[in-house]
Amino acid sequence: KNQVEQSPQSLIILEGKNCTLQCNYTVSPFSNLRWYKQDTGRGPVSLTIMTFSENTKSNGRYTATLDADTKQSSLHITASQLSDSASYICVVSRLTGGGADGLTFGKGTHLIIQP
Amino acid sequence: KAGVTQTPRYLIKTRGQQVTLSCSPISGHRSVSWYQQTPGQGLQFLFEYFSETQRNKGNFPGRFSGRQFSNSRSEMNVSTLELGDSALYLCASSLQPGTGGSYEQYFGPGTRLTVT
Numbered sequence: 001k002n003q004v005e006q007s008p009q010s011l012i013i014l015e016g017k018n019c020t021l022q023c024n025y026t027v028s029p030f031s032n033l034r035w036y037k038q039d040t041g042r043g044p045v046s047l048t049i050m051t052f053s054e055n056t057k058s059n060g061r062y063t064a065t066l067d068a069d070t071k072q073s074s075l076h077i078t079a080s081q082l083s084d085s086a087s088y089i090c091v092v093s094r095l096t097g098g099g100a101d102g103l104t105f106g107k108g109t110h111l112i113i114q115p
Numbered sequence: 116k117a118g119v120t121q122t123p124r125y126l127i128k129t130r131g132q133q134v135t136l137s138c139s140p141i142s143g144h145r146s147v148s149w150y151q152q153t154p155g156q157g158l159q160f161l162f163e164y165f166s167e168t169q170r171n172k173g174n175f176p177g178r179f180s181g182r183q184f185s186n187s188r189s190e191m192n193v194s195t196l197e198l199g200d201s202a203l204y205l206c207a208s209s210l211q212p213g214t215g216g217s218y219e220q221y222f223g224p225g226t227r228l229t230v231t
Contacts, residue, residue, distance in 0.1 A: 043205050043222030089158065099212025100148035100163040100220070101171035107157035
């Protein structure tokens with residue numbers, strides 16, 4: 001069964017600290033993995049997309065890593081800011097030849113940055 | 116370029132009623148997908164439309180339906196509402212459905228539906 005598990009479910013850190021969010025998946029055959037940021041009351045916004053051959057991708061203070069052998073990904077946030085408070089969703093796409101039906105969503109990590 | 120817009124943003128309905136939600140994709144985008152998001156289940160795929168045709172459907176009962184118009188705008192309808200239908204309904208648009216999921220999709224702000 002295609003699944004995406006994220007940990008931790010929630011996380012509270014102090015402003016300026018770093019943190020790492022985890023994503024484990026069993027989706028097969030694998031196409032790509034995305035990380036989304038979802039602010040409260042808003043739709044998800046893409047942070048990174050990584051294919052099988054990419055093991056690191058950065059977007060400002062966000063760095064995603066991918067280990068396709070162990071089927072694990074992480075999202076590292078450096079020097080956190082209050083605006084980083086959001087839910088972070090890991091989404092894995094499988095090779096279906098189609099579109100949105102090939103996406104498997106994690107339930108997200110709820111991150112709170114405290115001043 | 117304007118983003119994906121969804122109307123209404125908030126909706127309160129009574130059990131047994133029906134509801135219609137609307138989504139306007141980014142200009143030039145022809146593919147629209149709908150998702151239901153709840154705290155317990157996360158994001159779940161409802162259906163996907165491209166060029167007015169439903170391409171894929173998720174594992175939801177027949178009470179959930181949708182359509183896409185010639186201008187790519189899409190609507191979804193939920194009939195005979197149940198308490199469990201309370202959720203954030205998200206719409207996402209993309210240029211076209213991509214092979215292998217390599218396309219980028221852009222989400223709207225969602226419609227918060229509360230069923231009482």
